[in-house]
Amino acid sequence: MHNLGLLFDVDGPLASPVTRTINVRSIVTDLVAIAAAGVPIAFITGRSGDFIRHQVVAPLLDAGLGDALEQQGARMFGVFEKGGAWAAITADGMGEVTVDESVAFSPEAVDGIRSLVRERFADTMFFDETKRAMISVEQRTDVESEVYKEAQPRFEDAAYDLLTGMGIGLRHGERSTPGADGTVPFRIDPTIISTDIESVLLDKDRGAQRAFEYFAERGPLPRRWRSVGDSRSDYKMADYVHDAGFEVAHVDVRPADGILDRPYEVITIGDAIHDDAGAEFLAHWRRELGLE
Structure with missing residues (x-):
């Protein structure tokens, strides 16, 4: 070997x-x-x-x-x-x-982000239907990087507001909002081609x-x-x-x-x-x- x-x-x-x-x-x-x-x-x-x-x-x-x-x-x-x-x-x-499954989102949270992408951001990104433990929204391959970079933070802010409004504890950069149980088990993690919304344990x-x-x-x-x-x-x-x-x-x-x-x-x-x-x-x- x-x-x-x-x-x-x-x-x-x-x-x-x-x-x-x-x-x-x-x-x-x-x-x-x-x-x-x-x-x-x-x-x-x-x-x-x-x-x-x-x-x-x-x-x-x-x-x-x-x-x-x-x-x-x-x-x-x-x-x-x-x-x-x-x-x-x-x-x-x-x-x-x-x-x-212990680190996965509820179906309601997944559906909420899916709808957000479809209704407001489908011109620059798509919802990754293959993810099973985390939520990922990815840059469309026919969209220029500069166009995506402009839309990405707007999506992340909207996703943050949606999920925290559902009582989900979430952090994004310097922002942190505890959930209904007082914990912050999830985070928003941007990459150059996507935004992942995931358990802090991952x-x-x-x-x-x-x-x-x-x-x-x-x-x-x-x-x-x-x-x-x-x-x-x-x-x-x-x-x-x-x-x-x-x-x-x-x-x-x-x-x-x-x-x-x-x-x-x-x-x-x-x-x-x-x-x-x-x-x-x-x-x-x-x-x-x-x-x-």
């Missing part, structure tokens, strides 16, 4: 933030080759299980992932909605998604922990890990690994947002960003592991 494990955010390092699909072919083939070599790989994302099944696992299977995961020591896992849902990925494909460190537990049940864990992401919250994957006592470095594929000060190494890939940087990272490790 190679002394390496990989934790990936999906949007940015693997999937283009513009098309929301894997556009760089070598990302697919390198992931398959590295998985076949026994390197445990987890996708830890805010995306839904349906998205990962169709946009990530399906092209990997087409490129030979089934055979790769039949190899001794090969392990792959998906954590979705920032830890609110998860599934094994095996030679047979992605398994049934398990959802942590984040990338929770996802990393779940992936480690899955991998540890199926074999020894490597001591050396790399996490890869484009958001500041993605550093939390490496935070978990570091705190668990493993060697880790985090690869930041959008460092212009600000490299965080951490007790482990933070790596950037020259001038490359997003999936171009992700492709270079994977190509490096395929060479390093002698898999060419």
Whole structure:
């Protein structure tokens, strides 16, 4: 077994933030080759299980992932909605998604945000019907980023007012409103292409922990890990690994947002960003592991 494990955010390092699909072919083939070599790989994302099944696992299977995961020591896992849902990925494909219902919204809250988007913001964004533990509203791919950026804060303010008006405890930036029970269990978390409304218990460190537990049940864990992401919250994957006592470095594929000060190494890939940087990272490790 190679002394390496990989934790990936999906949007940015693997999937283009513009098309929301894997556009760089070598990302697919390198992931398959590295998985076949026994390197445990987890996708830890805010995306839904349906998205990962169709946009990530399906092209990997087409490129030979089934055979790769039949190899001794090969392990792959998906954590979705920032830890609110998860599934094994095996030679047979992605398994049934398990959802942590304890962090999910009520149907009334979900319906309220769905209606808000449909009635006031459908020209710039859409309601993600595939989410099961969190609420996500995403930029339409036919809308320019600057147009979406203007609409996004207006949507977030409207969503905040709607949900707090329903007695749901919520925070957004500097604003915080306790719910009817006096607690604030949810937050609004904007990204460059979406707004997530989610439990405060959900984040990338929770996802990393779940992936480690899955991998540890199926074999020894490597001591050396790399996490890869484009958001500041993605550093939390490496935070978990570091705190668990493993060697880790985090690869930041959008460092212009600000490299965080951490007790482990933070790596950037020259001038490359997003999936171009992700492709270079994977190509490096395929060479390093002698898999060419």
